[in-house]
């Protein structure tokens with residue numbers, strides 16, 4: 555089959571690899587029709603992980619079931635399914651309580667398991683013609699009959715729509731709250747969109763890319779351009795000096811600072827300052843346990859300092875981690891089906907698999923207008 559394979563830093567190629575196949579009785583095999591490039595793929599693409607060359611990338615996948623193992627009895631051949639990026643057993647202490655991002659069976663070290671991801675198990679991704687889904691009955695979300703016509707919406711259920719929603723949940727957001735989102739990439743857009751759907755009174759979105767800020771405005775958010783002055787001051791000015799009720803961190807490791815360099819603690823300190831005392835902060839941007847290419851010795855070890863004193867003094871709360879996609883994807887699927895959510899507004903480009911390297915290049919350098927790339931491996 556054709557697949558997008560990691561070769562090394564900023565080097566991905568489309569080539570023939572052995573077909574994905576049913577390997578265990580609980581596996582499901584999916585013919586991938588839609589698969590996205592994610593900001594999380596960039597951690598590997600930019601070479602800051604130890605991902606081995608040869609791995610197929612892609613954890614945001616949707617397609618048609620073409621084969622099921624002998625122990626699969628609910629998912630059927632012909633079903634259109636969206637596949638949560640977390641791979642989970644469904645039966646461990648964490649999975650049983652909905653914390654499927656932290657499956658203890660597949661990766662007891664904490665990080666959970668995922669497709670095409672460094673440090674999250676040996677699984678290949680779905681930027682390919684075929685994808686093997688372990689524990690397929692548990693790890694497939696069946697889609698309604700409009701699956702094919704709305705696949706650019708439903709594919710967002712694999713990761714970024716539930717992740718954005720999760721970020722608002724981690725922040726403790728309630729209807730009527732004001733919310734500040736740092737990062738107007740696809741994840742930040744989904745956090746802002748989720749906050750809107752949940753009845754936020756005001757949503758601020760901070761970034762410096764005009765195209766991404768305009769996109770946030772198109773869903774009703776207030777754009778904060780941090781190249782025009784302190785984002786903290788801009789948020790405080792618009793919230794009577796108090797700060798927003800909730801904050802969402804949707805940037806992660808590659809945060810730019812005012813000098814235009816990158817340092818991963820930028821957004822945490824800005825969030826603490828632009829959220830009101832006793833407010834809550836959700837962090838879904840990824841901070842890696844180690845990064846040999848990081849800007850200083852502490853960051854190289856994955857130690858990202860932030861202003862603990864101010865955080866404590868303001869009595870704020872914080873929630874972090876990968877999104878437990880299954881905790882939300884059924885309800886969000888239903889919002890899409892009934893027309894109450896159209897997360898495909900983030901899609902800027904639809905490409906055939908062969909053009910995936912171009913998609914990676916442009917998304918990585920945040921070229922004007924490249925917000926979310928959707929690939930169609932099977933035409």
Ligand code: NAD
Pocket residue numbers: 592593594595597713714717736737738739740741742760761762763766780804805806807808809810811820821837838839840841875876877920
């Ligand atoms: P992205 O790189 O496209 O978007 C990040 C955005 O943040 C960019 O537009 C950038 O300009 C902006 N930014 C950089 N520095 C900033 C700063 N100091 N202040 C405000 N904005 C700043 O990536 P994405 O696809 O939107 O993903 C964002 C993060 O979410 C990544 O770290 C990704 O790995 C992570 N992620 C986490 C989960 C999860 O389950 N927790 C799931 C998906 C993605």
Ligand code: ZN
Pocket residue numbers: 592593594595613614639713714
């Ligand atoms: Zn993703």
